[in-house]
Amino acid sequence: MKRLVVISNRVSVPKAAGAAGAQGGLAVALNSALREHRGIWFGWSGQETEEFTGHLDMQRNDDVTTATIDLEPQDVEEYYNGYANRTLWPLFHYRIDLTEYDRNFGEGYERVNERFADSVSPLIEPDDLVWIHDYHLLPLGSMLRRRGIKNRIGLFLHTPWPPTRLLTSLPFHERLVSSMLECDVIGFQTTEWLESFLHYVQKEMGLKVGLDNTIEYNGRKVLARAFPIGVDYEEFTEASRGAEAQEAYERLKSSVRGRKIMIGVDRLDYSKGLGERFESFGRYLGDHPDNAGDVVLLQIAPPSRGDVASYQQIREDLERKTGHINGAHADVGFVPIRYVNRGYPRAQLAGFYRAADIGLVTPLRDGMNLVAKEYIAAQDPENPGVLILSQFAGAAHQLKDALLINPHSIEHVSEAIERALTMPLAERKKRHEKLLASVREQDVIRWREDFVNALAAKTPAAASEVATPA
Numbered sequence: 205m206k207r208l209v210v211i212s213n214r215v216s217v218p219k220a221a222g223a224a225g226a227q228g229g230l231a232v233a234l235n236s237a238l239r240e241h242r243g244i245w246f247g248w249s250g251q252e253t254e255e256f257t258g259h260l261d262m263q264r265n266d267d268v269t270t271a272t273i274d275l276e277p278q279d280v281e282e283y284y285n286g287y288a289n290r291t292l293w294p295l296f297h298y299r300i301d302l303t304e305y306d307r308n309f310g311e312g313y314e315r316v317n318e319r320f321a322d323s324v325s326p327l328i329e330p331d332d333l334v335w336i337h338d339y340h341l342l343p344l345g346s347m348l349r350r351r352g353i354k355n356r357i358g359l360f361l362h363t364p365w366p367p368t369r370l371l372t373s374l375p376f377h378e379r380l381v382s383s384m385l386e387c388d389v390i391g392f393q394t395t396e397w398l399e400s401f402l403h404y405v406q407k408e409m410g411l412k413v414g415l416d417n418t419i420e421y422n423g424r425k426v427l428a429r430a431f432p433i434g435v436d437y438e439e440f441t442e443a444s445r446g447a448e449a450q451e452a453y454e455r456l457k458s459s460v461r462g463r464k465i466m467i468g469v470d471r472l473d474y475s476k477g478l479g480e481r482f483e484s485f486g487r488y489l490g491d492h493p494d495n496a497g498d499v500v501l502l503q504i505a506p507p508s509r510g511d512v513a514s515y516q517q518i519r520e521d522l523e524r525k526t527g528h529i530n531g532a533h534a535d536v537g538f539v540p541i542r543y544v545n546r547g548y549p550r551a552q553l554a555g556f557y558r559a560a561d562i563g564l565v566t567p568l569r570d571g572m573n574l575v576a577k578e579y580i581a582a583q584d585p586e587n588p589g590v591l592i593l594s595q596f597a598g599a600a601h602q603l604k605d606a607l608l609i610n611p612h613s614i615e616h617v618s619e620a621i622e623r624a625l626t627m628p629l630a631e632r633k634k635r636h637e638k639l640l641a642s643v644r645e646q647d648v649i650r651w652r653e654d655f656v657n658a659l660a661a662k663t664p665a666a667a668s669e670v671a672t673p674a
């Protein structure tokens with residue numbers, strides 16, 4: 205089996221044996237792929253250094269080798285906080301109002317991608333498969349090619365791909381997309397993002413796209429395809445039945461004293477629609493004064509990207525909204541919104557999901573959204589909760605038996621909350637059964653196997669394989 209070289213912005217160094225449960229689903233899946241393929245995981249350590257040296261910190265844990273580099277403060281500011289998180293992230297989530305176009309950011313982004321290319325290329329052996337992740341590293345494939353790397357290179361984008369009319373607001377957009385086309389396989393979460401990408405290469409670049417979704421570029425064929433990511437189903441359902449989950453389940457249940465529970469779990473990010481979610485719950489409480497004391501929203505939202513101003517603003521905005529809604533509807537012994545800014549071990553999270561009657565997943569735009577799938581995986585099939593899911597999350601393409609809502613419509617979400625709270629057991633079970641089948645079949649193992657197989661294939665995948673529903 206060929207060796208795999210995974211490259212991502214940050215590397216999650218595997219914990220010592222026994223602690224693997226503390227990692228996210230993606231890290232677990234990539235670690236297991238790397239173990240199977242005897243691979244290397246390369247990226248930024250998360251540490252800063254006065255002056256970039258290119259020093260590689262190599263570690264071997266649990267059969268996986270990680271190689272990390274430190275970056276200069278200016279790199280972190282221009283590449284990570286700048287171009288990645290103030291330019292590409294908002295633009296790719298359709299927020300051109302928040303997108304900042306600063307030439308220094310673009311230069312920093314290219315510089316760091318060059319640094320990644322310099323540092324990782326000596327580690328790549330002739331037969332290795334190279335798998336690049338996400339919007340931080342879009343031009344990396346082309347930089348590896350310039351250093352003579354002839355290996356199969358794949359790129360997977362975890363975020364949405366924006367419509368052509370939005371993307372063209374980005375200075376040098378064509379240069380960015382051309383650089384991606386130096387890869388052999390470009391993966392997206394859903395057919396929707398894939399179609400936007402194909403539209404761009406056809407309309408803006410005049411390239412030909414074959415029926416098998418291959419793009420002809422500079423005499424080569426590049427496969428573009430949807431590979432919907434999933435959760436580690438086995439690991440998560442097992443965790444949801446363990447003692448730690450049970451303890452978390454009971455702790456949450458007893459704290460609400462018989463009230464119903466809604467749960468939201470999101471990184472604190474404006475794309476997740478948290479403000480609209482709180483307002484929708486406020487609307488529900490206002491419209492149903494008789495039932496207002498019967499349901500609690502537990503919102504778990506660990507802060508992220510705190511150095512970026514728009515993230516500081518969303519945090520302030522949510523604190524204000526929570527205070528306002530709780531002020532209007534709280535009573536002695538009852539607070540409607542429990543807003544918690546911290547992370548939890550996965551087993552505890554699984555217990556909280558299982559205790560919740562409703563999973564409230566309402567992003568304004570999301571590449572996939574794993575929380576929706578985790579919520580389904582953690583439910584008791586004999587008495588499952590109801591998933592309320594944004595139609596703008598990639599996951600809505602697969603989870604069609606959720607209550608799909610438009611997160612911009614406060615009324616629509618408020619009505620869905622009412623519907624979920626009163627849904628009969630038979631309907632809940634019927635919906636959950638179908639949702640669970642989808643989460644189980646299209647799990648993270650299948651995602652990475654599909655991607656690695658497409659990458660390893662000498663010829664582009666056949667049209668029948670390409671038509672995987674997303």
Ligand code: ADQ
Nearest residue numbers: 362433469470471504506546547548570571572573574575
């Ligand atoms: P994210 O935007 O981070 O991921 P999501 O897919 O929901 O969004 O994944 C978040 C993960 O973090 C989940 O596994 C969740 O359990 C975990 N998490 C969140 N809050 C937590 C907390 N307080 N404690 C513990 N764990 C917590 C990006 C894209 C998504 C895409 C994923 C994977 O934005 O669209 O689905 O990558 O490709």
